[in-house]
Amino acid sequence: MASEYRNIYTLAMASPLSIAACYAFVPVDEAALAALREDLMLFGKKIQLQGLVLIAPEGVNATVAGSAEAIQEWKAYVTEHFGPTVFKDSKSEGKVFRRWSVKIKEEIVGLKDTSIRPAGRHRHLSPEEWQEVINKEEVIVLDARNDYETALGKFRGAVDPGLRTFGEFTEFAQSSALPKDKKILMYCTGGIRCEKALLAMEAAGYEDVYQLEGGILAYLERFPEGEFEGECFVFDHRVAVDQYLRPSQIYDLCPHCGDPGDQMIECFCGKKKKICSLCQKDDVCQTCSKRCAGELRQKLARV
Numbered sequence: 001m002a003s004e005y006r007n008i009y010t011l012a013m014a015s016p017l018s019i020a021a022c023y024a025f026v027p028v029d030e031a032a033l034a035a036l037r038e039d040l041m042l043f044g045k046k047i048q049l050q051g052l053v054l055i056a057p058e059g060v061n062a063t064v065a066g067s068a069e070a071i072q073e074w075k076a077y078v079t080e081h082f083g084p085t086v087f088k089d090s091k092s093e094g095k096v097f098r099r100w101s102v103k104i105k106e107e108i109v110g111l112k113d114t115s116i117r118p119a120g121r122h123r124h125l126s127p128e129e130w131q132e133v134i135n136k137e138e139v140i141v142l143d144a145r146n147d148y149e150t151a152l153g154k155f156r157g158a159v160d161p162g163l164r165t166f167g168e169f170t171e172f173a174q175s176s177a178l179p180k181d182k183k184i185l186m187y188c189t190g191g192i193r194c195e196k197a198l199l200a201m202e203a204a205g206y207e208d209v210y211q212l213e214g215g216i217l218a219y220l221e222r223f224p225e226g227e228f229e230g231e232c233f234v235f236d237h238r239v240a241v242d243q244y245l246r247p248s249q250i251y252d253l254c255p256h257c258g259d260p261g262d263q264m265i266e267c268f269c270g271k272k273k274k275i276c277s278l279c280q281k282d283d284v285c286q287t288c289s290k291r292c293a294g295e296l297r298q299k300l301a302r303v
């Protein structure tokens, strides 16, 4: 029995994990969210999914990993519950998520403004259309992501709004000095943030705004050697992907602040680790973990 299990396990590890990311802005009855969460938890456990699912009155946002068969079942589940949904597929040789979790949220992407409710395709450009427009027309390209993401890479010449969190976007849109008579092309990682950011721009009086459908990830799939420069931050253990969508060789998550780090240090405990350039300025953070940082802090206090 035990060896049979081991065989199954080895087999599972040998074939890469399938990953499916999706979002859908579909109204969900607030009273039904708790039951939906329960159902999703059971469903995921039954077919051994890992990943994170966010559900909210405005819809669903999920990145889920599992066997190829399990991902097929997952897609059928999502389509049944939320209607036709576009999935972004990828593969990973290693584990992507530690566990299966389903969370109830106010929003599936945190603009901190529930009055903005995307509905249906609105001013989308496919990667092909996007490529054509940025090469042919005079446009402003606007990055809707956070500062630790733009620091790793962005579209050539893109405006960086300098956000620490996406919740700051509405304020940026309202106080922005960007000209209202120019065409603005917006993008984010996978497209979901732009669904809201574009509406926030419209609410602030921008009329000629468009969003990149499927975000940077869809663009790189089509144009790896196009206008996107550097790496693209992703919200899983890969930290970032390069222009060919391969896991980053440059960045690791800084153990002190969680931002991407590319500064290799050797901790007093002997471990090597990459930390971010901001934390590198702090002596106590020349360490491999929060725990070692704490120890070092105590040692320094005693001196």
Ligand SMILES: [Zn+2]
Pocket: 254, 255, 256, 257, 258, 259, 261, 275, 276, 277, 278, 279, 280
């Ligand atoms: Zn840091």
Ligand SMILES: [Zn+2]
Pocket: 267, 268, 269, 270, 271, 287, 288, 289, 292
């Ligand atoms: Zn250490």
